[in-house]
Amino acid sequence: MALIVQKFGGSSVADAEKLRRAAEILAETYKKGNDVVAVLSAQGKTTDRLLAQAAEVAPDASPRELDALLATGEQASAALGAMAVARLGVPAVSLTGWQAGLRTVGAHGAARVLRLEGDRIARELKKKNLVIVAGFQGFDVRDDVTTLGRGGSDTTAAALAAALHADLCQIYTDVDGVFTADPRVVPSARKLREISCDEMLELASLGAKVLHNRSVELSRRFGVPLEVLSAFSRRPGTVVRGGAALEQPAVSGAALDRSAVRFVLSGLEDTPGAAWRIFSLLGREGVAADMLQASMGGGKTREVAFTVSEKDSRRCEALLRENRDALRFEQIGVRAGLSKVSLVGAGLTGNPAVAAQLFSALFEAGVAVHMVSTGETRVSVLVDEADAERALRAVHAKFFPRPE
């Protein structure tokens, strides 16, 4: 017997039929003798509908009231979920964020889970109830309802799994698991049976939208394995577990991020901290820079290059131009229409063969590389957007040859 947390996203509970299917999975897990805690998102387009209602009443609504409004979507899901589970002969109770005791800190709309207060969930489990918690929400020190922002219900599930010392946290979604590359681009992509948390974090930050980073970070910190799997296919998914995975092959996946814009600042004054000033300004303003590089040449003409995503690029350019005097550079070069192809794996930097294979794959495919950056668990190359899918397929074929 184990304690298992199972989370279902909005598309997995979108209507009565889908709710029934989710309820069947929950009831089945319960009937095998497990303690089950479920976390449900709001149904389908509910959150969008509530946001549209708020916009009609008050385009400038306060974050506190938006949270109070949005939280009702997950509360309704949880109650409907408990009804669906009870129909299958399994006793179930729904709990809101405050009933579950999910105390949060931080701003409305982007709150962070602080701790699990009280023992309501434990008491319900002891009574042999299947517990269904409304995702995405908690309550703060003022007893105000808060929401957790992006990836909210995944975070609820991972936080509950950590606080309850669950044996497993299963994230049901509309894909079968984590793949070696996006199967829509690379038809030969294979589903991974297991991946380390570090690799998963890299994949997520590189454009793979399977799991939100916050849940993976919680999983790593508290040692609760996460499994990503489909509510529809009912096949085993991908287990995310551990920091770095020692026994895995070096490369666990390839990812594609189409929306890269490269910035090159040239003519920088060669003073200590010149690069640091630039990146700390961008960080303060919430512009995420990737593939950071500073040219190491001496003299007065240092250069700093980096990429940002397309949506941030206008603001990034404006910020740099406004602060040109403080940042002390001469020219900005901006190049859009680029894509980032990345290889992710546990031991990439310790394995020189990886870079060699990567570049030979790109060379054989005739793809020009504009920039390279390496990290503990990834290698990324910047290529023309027109070459991006071809590059991803070539790299994937090199590292994951089709089985014979």
Next chain:
Amino acid sequence: MALIVQKFGGSSVADAEKLRRAAEILAETYKKGNDVVAVLSAQGKTTDRLLAQAAEVAPDASPRELDALLATGEQASAALGAMAVARLGVPAVSLTGWQAGLRTVGAHGAARVLRLEGDRIARELKKKNLVIVAGFQGFDVRDDVTTLGRGGSDTTAAALAAALHADLCQIYTDVDGVFTADPRVVPSARKLREISCDEMLELASLGAKVLHNRSVELSRRFGVPLEVLSAFSRRPGTVVRGGAALEQPAVSGAALDRSAVRFVLSGLEDTPGAAWRIFSLLGREGVAADMLQASMGGGKTREVAFTVSEKDSRRCEALLRENRDALRFEQIGVRAGLSKVSLVGAGLTGNPAVAAQLFSALFEAGVAVHMVSTGETRVSVLVDEADAERALRAVHAKFFPRPE
């Protein structure tokens, strides 16, 4: 400066435009220097929509989960209401039932307000916030969400007004107030400026659907005046205040209840408690009997007569037939197609002129009377349904002649 509770029903907050109008009333009351606590119902058809969703998922849903689901409707209204009020430059916060501290007892779906816990509302008022409380809901000793059943949001408003020692509780609805008769039937009906709680209770139980009894009872017990008024016309409404109103005219209104069915049980054994056994059986089974009469003649052939509403009549008949031996009667007579016309007023039994005027009005209108019953604050007559509206108009014209 006063503390005023203002309640808006579902039709008064049905869409963004109506919410804005309700917000204007709230903001206006606040800007006059009052402390304002608002109670909002769920928008328009929200509760029906949620019930339909529940029925699709589980026709046998538990009352606990139904309550958890339904409560989201009023929570959303309260949050949207706070947004609408804030737009008008008045600081506002929404509170759910548990945040407001509305502790309840009793069954899910029909909970009763036990007390107001904590001082959240008082603290928000002290901070000069306009407080908007989600109607119809509370939380019980297990911290489970409960709903208050019929008349729920009116009850929330009256309970908050009592607990906070409010100076006035205003119930905004889609009628202008309490009338001497239903204006749709009696075009000359007049709006009352004031009515006593006892009379209001009689009117409500006789078919006038303006205010639910629970709110009137709370008002009487705790001495907070209720005002019924329209959110649309913005005219003064009717104030419900005090037990019996000494200085009012004897008759304050006339009401019509179309769905009366008369039962006559004859051949009863003349033992003590024969009538009591019948009415206690019906009471236990939730069948409300009205106009109870037991014939006082000696010997073996006592008779008991009463009316029930049409919806209860089949069950009433079945109950009586099943228990015929225990109840010891010979025959049941059932007559449907009747209506009850009632006069309500503070001093009716003490005023013999009232009955005389009533019967002369009915006689002049050629209406046959099948049964009469009198109470502390009412006189009811049973007439054929076909005569009902004519009877109401005749009675109303006698007691409320048109001004000259």
